[in-house]
Amino acid sequence: MTDAYRTVAGRASAQFEVRGSEFIGYVSPADGVDAAEAFVAEIEEKHPDATHNVPAYRVPAGPASASNPGDVMLREYQSDDGEPTGSSGKPALNVLVQQDIRNVVAVVTRYYGGTNLGVGGLARSYSRAVKEAVEAAGVVEELPHETFSAEVEYDDSGTVRGILESAGVEFDAEYEESVRFEVRVPVDDADALRERLRNATSGRVELGG
The missing domain is CATH 3.30.70.240 (Alpha-Beta Plaits)
Known part of the structure; x- marks a missing residue:
């Protein structure tokens, strides 16, 4: 029996404001890198005027199969998309890691509100956006x-x-x-x-x- 894994139940989003900056967190299931990148591109297209669209995902690096069902390596990716190094992409990815969810992609859209939040404020905001989007989606157990x-x-x-x-x-x-x-x-x-x-x-x- 192949081990089940935790992932999001479906697409969802969460939105809030911090000192004038608007943050919108999006999550979606994704079975691989292509699906994850397609979702990132979709959100970027939806918000072309955003200050930042910060992606993070944990997806299989290759396809699962009967001979290699549970040991597929995970590809973990994140980008700060112009935010200060370590302030956004890594906190977003850390939420996925800490909650032990995979086959998932997250994008946090930010519209700058005129006030700098600092690295700590950004990290809290980006992680909050992913957490709230995951909560909105719900977490389920899936089989490969x-x-x-x-x-x-x-x-x-x-x-x-x-x-x-x-x-x-x-x-x-x-x-x-x-x-x-x-x-x-x-x-x-x-x-x-x-x-x-x-x-x-x-x-x-x-x-x-």
Whole structure:
């Protein structure tokens, strides 16, 4: 049985003001570096006029798999985004570390209010923004997941969709010349699900990473 881990239940935000500066903390689940960076870019695009958009994340450095489910190295990243060194990114990341949550990305947006807060004041504000956003999101226990693709002709697509729905897994389907399902499944269940798909389609399904 693969060990569960703690992460945020979904996207959330928290907002407050300190001596005229507005802070908005955002958090989101993220399964890897690409997803984390995409969320950071999304927040930067949402607040292009912000004084700072400070990111921090703890995500798997590589994909989980049945042969390597729980030992995936974590990539921890933070940036001060122009704030004084150590005043913002590190305090934001420390919240994620101290609460032992992973597969998570945080961004704290700051609009400068005209009064310098000092390194200590900044550190307290950035950590508070992440803490309150995490509280708003809620923390849950998750099992490591992996993703794979399953491609079939239209004749088999109903069978595959039915199996995926009965398994209760997350998936997206693209209907083009053939039907391609992108499946997200707990690592412990992935091999059995792939075998079910092979058996149900008499081996016609094309499975990919």
